[in-house]
Amino acid sequence: MDVLNDIKERLEFLKEMGVIELPISMAPQVKAESVASKDAPLSERVRECKKCALSSERINAVPGAGNAGRGIMFVSMMPAEEEDREGRLFSGKGGELLLLIITGALKMTRDDVYVTNVVKCRGKGGRFPSDAEIRECLPYLEEEINTVRPKVIITLGDGAINALLNRSQGVARLRGKFYSYKGIKLTPIYHPMELVEKPSLKRETHEDIKMIISELNP
């Protein structure tokens, strides 16, 4: 019964975002795949990194994963609790919901996108990283961007967009348009967990996704 409720909840999540059909081939997969081998050197450096204080608070460093064959890189602020515990992306509820956006709204697969965080380690209790910690970790993200060369970077939630654009307004004020980050188009959407907590944000997210699709398919 829990499984049925879970499926119902996911379908309602997509329906409220304006997604009316979900091809079977794009049905959400709960389990993440392993980090792409081409990212192994960066992955190893991240997993062993002790450049900032977050290294003593994390359980696992979580490097980015995937590829941007379809031109998209998602950037969240930091690993979720489950991702910190398991050392890989897409481990928790937020990851599952992001997967629904990728498959249901963008009509892509998990392998079509690259997913990463501004900082690769989660602090105690999920504390927000300091400016110094963000600065220390940013070179990893920049290396990922240089390697993946996405057409569009999509940030998830207030923390990521504020950190990358050095702003403080958050998604509500900054959404709906493109900015430039290192010469690449960047736009924010709400974090998937925010959509669960505040379903009214799904309509705006649907509009944002449509804008991104138009950018990718002019």
Ligand code: SF4
């Ligand atoms: Fe290294 Fe980044 Fe983790 Fe700090 S947050 S220890 S810089 S990987």
